[in-house]
Amino acid sequence: MALTTLKERVQQRAAAVASGEDIRHDRAEEETPAGNGHDIEQYRADIEAALPKHVSVDQFLAALRPALPKLRKCTPASVLQSVITCARFGLVPDGQQAVITADDKIATFIATYEGYIELMWRSGLVKSVIAQLVYEGDEYEFVPTARAGEEFVHRPNILASKKDRKPLFAYAFAWLDGGARSNIAIITLEEAEEIRNEHSKAYQRAEANGEKNSLWHTRFDRMHLKTAVRRLAKLVPKSAELRALVAVEEAAEHGRPQVIAAIDPEVAALEADARRAHRAAEASQDVPAARLPVKQRGRAKRRRRHRDKNKKR
Structure with missing residues (x-):
């Protein structure tokens, strides 16, 4: 399966989301032994194409293989998309820069704090x-x-x-x-x-x-x-890549496919900013109206005294 094909499918899913269709991982999907090393090997070309030049596919897969047995019960689609997402950011899933973990039968890519620092430095x-x-x-x-x-x-x-x-x-x-x-x-x-x-x-x-x-x-x-x-x-x-990483982790929290945000970091960053602005606008409507200023009686009395003095004169 070529990466371009994966990208096209992901873009189609993103279009479905934009049109209002609710896209989520199917947890009832038939389980297959995703922890088998041969299963991930068949996507070597896709992973290598997703990785930046400074990270070798052999280094990436060597770090990934120890984590695969823990992902056996995860849906195969989620395993593949979490691996491709991790690769797109150029982070190695070795537990130091990133981890791929099972969350309710969904494989999820999570950057560590060192992964965030790596992207800050890389910018x-x-x-x-x-x-x-x-x-x-x-x-x-x-x-x-x-x-x-x-x-x-x-x-x-x-x-x-x-x-x-x-x-x-x-x-x-x-x-x-x-x-x-x-x-x-x-x-x-x-x-x-x-x-x-x-x-x-x-x-x-x-x-x-x-x-x-x-x-x-x-x-x-x-x-x-x-x-x-x-x-x-x-x-x-912030670079577009760092902003996209935040969007990718937010996608995981809300059950959306992470790879959509990873395919195009700049678009993902803009979409994340738009969602945050929308939430902020909605929250601002819940703020109670400010109180009207209260007249200060002390000053009013002083004015009356001043007028009384003028009358005496």
């Missing part, structure tokens, strides 16, 4: 990114009103065991092209838990079915860091 607009967790016992100081570059200090206690200490917050900042430094993105532990509970469909499903096998269950610290890095992505210059 040429960001020179380096620092992302860390601050634990109990660390020294830190945050003074937002201080001069840029001096408002935040973190001195980790590198000799203390992290197993016995609770993370307090995650932070991330970037050094930009030209020497400037971005603002600092900070996510407290409480905020990370709220984001997980309210916005992660995978976490909610894993809690409901009792398996507790989502990335928020198995890699909480890394997901905490990723949340900080995703907030940082809003504070630095």
